[in-house]
Amino acid sequence: MFTKYYKYYSNSNIKNKLAKLLKHISKHAFRQVVTLVLMLKSKDVPKFAKASIIGVLGYLICPIDLVPDFLPVGLVDDFAAIAILMAEISIYMTDEIKDKVDKIIKEF
Numbered sequence: 001m002f003t004k005y006y007k008y009y010s011n012s013n014i015k016n017k018l019a020k021l022l023k024h025i026s027k028h029a030f031r032q033v034v035t036l037v038l039m040l041k042s043k044d045v046p047k048f049a050k051a052s053i054i055g056v057l058g059y060l061i062c063p064i065d066l067v068p069d070f071l072p073v074g075l076v077d078d079f080a081a082i083a084i085l086m087a088e089i090s091i092y093m094t095d096e097i098k099d100k101v102d103k104i105i106k107e108f
Contacts, residue, residue: 013061022108025075032082033060034104038097045092056085 014037022030039045040053059065059081066077 014057017061018108021075025079027105029075029079029082030108031101031105032079032086033057035093035097035101036082036085038100038104039089039092042092042094042097044094045089049089049092052085052089056081 014033018030018033021033036053036057040050040057045053060078065074067074
């Protein structure tokens, strides 16, 4: 489903997008994105879940979007995809990931 967005994912792209997003999104939404990034790096998350994470994060970063990000409601589709994915893969969340997310959130 999200394989066409893989080419947009990179650590530098997601970091740049996070810095820009932080000005426009809630802490909860920011926490979800950081959680997905850390889950992507976790050895405890299966490959199929990581593929979905890359697709959703790639969609978030992608300049071409279902609803363009420059519109006032432009991030709705991005965060809908993130929320759906979080619901599906939350079983792979570990205490270690939660602790790392908390640490990163405090740094921003």
